[in-house]
Amino acid sequence: MNGAAPAVRWRPLAALGAAVVLAHLALLRAVPPAPDGRAPPALRQFITRSIEIKPAAPAPAPPAAPPAARPAPRPPRSSVSDANTPQVQVQRSFSAIDSIASEVPPPAAEAVAAAPVPPAAPPVDAARTTAFSIPGSVRLGYSVNGESRKQSYNVRSELLWLQDGSSYDxxxxxxxxxxxxxxxxxxxxxxxxxxxxxxxxxxxRSEQAAHFERDKGKVVFSANTPDAPLLAGAQDRLSVFLQLGAMIAGDPARYPAGTALSMQTVGAREADVWLFTVEGEEPLSLPAGTMPALKLxxxxxxEFDQKxxxxxxxxxxxxxxxxxLTQSNGDFADQQxxxxxxP
Structure with missing residues (x-):
C-alpha cells in the first residue's frame, strides 16, 4: 500500500504539464506567416551593427579648362565700293561729326611738353588791334571731306552769320x-x-558751353572743368575765324606774309592761346568756284595740338x-x- 501512493500524487502534475504543452502548440499555429515569407515581427532577431565614420573624401580637382577656341578667321574685305555700302558711309560720317573742330585729348598719364621752337617774330596781339571790318549777315555752305580712323568720308556743313551792328550770332x-x-x-x-x-x-548729343564772365575776368565751363582767366581779345573756337577775317579786312597791309597773330581761344572745356602765321595769298579751286584767298x-x-x-x-x-583741321593722329576735316x- 505504501508503494502505490506516490504514483497517485504525480498524475495531476503530469496532466497539467501536458495541457500547457498543447496550449503552446495551439498558439504557435494561430500566428499567421509574414507576407514576404520572412519570420513574423514578433519572432525576428534584433540585430545591431557598428557604423564606422570615415573622414570625408577630398573633393575631386576640377577638370582642366578646355583650351580657348581660336577666333574664326575674318572674311576678306569686299572690293565693292562705298557707294554700294551706305552703312559704312554712315559710320564714317558719324566719326567725321565727332572729330571736326575737336582736339584729340592727350593721355592722362603723360605730360604735354611745349615745342621748343619760338616764332620768328613777336606775334601781333589781337587785343591791340584797332581797325576792324565786320562782314554783313550771310549763309555759307561747305562741302566737307576728310578721313577718320583711316576711313574717308564726305558730309556737308553750313555757317550762318548774323549781325546787327551791336551784337552777333x-x-x-x-x-x-x-x-x-x-x-x-x-x-x-x-x-x-x-x-x-x-x-x-x-x-x-548734349551741349557743353563756355561762359565769358567779363566783369569777373574769367571763363566758366558747364563741363565743371576749372575756370580759366579771361584775357583781352579772347575768342572762342568759332568766333576766332571771323575775328581774324575782320582784323585783316580792317587793314590788309598790316598783315604781310610771315606775320604772327596770337589770341586766347576758348573751347567748351578749356582755354588756350592760339598762334596763327600769315602765309600769303594763293588761288583756290573750290566747289563754289576759283578765287584768291589769304592762308593762315x-x-x-x-604734341597733341590740332593743326x-x-x-x-x-x-x-x-x-x-x-x-x-588736322588732328595729331592724322585725322582731318577739310571744309570748302x-x-x-x-540768311
Missing part, C-alpha cells in the same frame, strides 16, 4: 545722313575791339572759304565753300 552745323548733326555756336557783342563773345556752345596756319606747339589751316577770301570780306546765300 554765329552757328556752324555739320550734318551727316541718318546720324544727326554737330553744332557749334557763338554769341556776343560787336565792340571797338571786334567780336566780344559772351557764350560758346558745342552740341552733339596755326601750327601745333604741343588749323584757314583761307580767307578778300572778295567776300575775308570770310572763311576753306578750313582744314560751295555756296553763298542771304
Amino acid at each position: 554765329a552757328r556752324l552745323e555739320v550734318s551727316a545722313f541718318l546720324m544727326g548733326s554737330r553744332t557749334q555756336s557763338s554769341a556776343g557783342r560787336i565792340t571797338a575791339e571786334g567780336l566780344a563773345p559772351t557764350r560758346f556752345g558745342d552740341k552733339q 596756319v596755326r601750327s601745333p606747339r604741343r 588749323v589751316e584757314l583761307w580767307l577770301a578778300p572778295s567776300l570780306g575775308y570770310l572763311p572759304v576753306r578750313l582744314k 565753300l560751295r555756296s553763298v546765300e542771304k
Whole structure:
C-alpha cells in the first residue's frame, strides 16, 4: 500500500504539464506567416551593427579648362565700293561729326611738353588791334571731306552769320545722313575791339558751353572743368575765324606774309592761346568756284595740338572759304565753300 501512493500524487502534475504543452502548440499555429515569407515581427532577431565614420573624401580637382577656341578667321574685305555700302558711309560720317573742330585729348598719364621752337617774330596781339571790318549777315555752305580712323568720308556743313551792328550770332552745323548733326555756336557783342563773345556752345548729343564772365575776368565751363582767366581779345573756337577775317579786312597791309597773330581761344572745356602765321595769298579751286584767298596756319606747339589751316577770301570780306583741321593722329576735316546765300 505504501508503494502505490506516490504514483497517485504525480498524475495531476503530469496532466497539467501536458495541457500547457498543447496550449503552446495551439498558439504557435494561430500566428499567421509574414507576407514576404520572412519570420513574423514578433519572432525576428534584433540585430545591431557598428557604423564606422570615415573622414570625408577630398573633393575631386576640377577638370582642366578646355583650351580657348581660336577666333574664326575674318572674311576678306569686299572690293565693292562705298557707294554700294551706305552703312559704312554712315559710320564714317558719324566719326567725321565727332572729330571736326575737336582736339584729340592727350593721355592722362603723360605730360604735354611745349615745342621748343619760338616764332620768328613777336606775334601781333589781337587785343591791340584797332581797325576792324565786320562782314554783313550771310549763309555759307561747305562741302566737307576728310578721313577718320583711316576711313574717308564726305558730309556737308553750313555757317550762318548774323549781325546787327551791336551784337552777333554765329552757328556752324555739320550734318551727316541718318546720324544727326554737330553744332557749334557763338554769341556776343560787336565792340571797338571786334567780336566780344559772351557764350560758346558745342552740341552733339548734349551741349557743353563756355561762359565769358567779363566783369569777373574769367571763363566758366558747364563741363565743371576749372575756370580759366579771361584775357583781352579772347575768342572762342568759332568766333576766332571771323575775328581774324575782320582784323585783316580792317587793314590788309598790316598783315604781310610771315606775320604772327596770337589770341586766347576758348573751347567748351578749356582755354588756350592760339598762334596763327600769315602765309600769303594763293588761288583756290573750290566747289563754289576759283578765287584768291589769304592762308593762315596755326601750327601745333604741343604734341597733341590740332593743326588749323584757314583761307580767307578778300572778295567776300575775308570770310572763311576753306578750313582744314588736322588732328595729331592724322585725322582731318577739310571744309570748302560751295555756296553763298542771304540768311
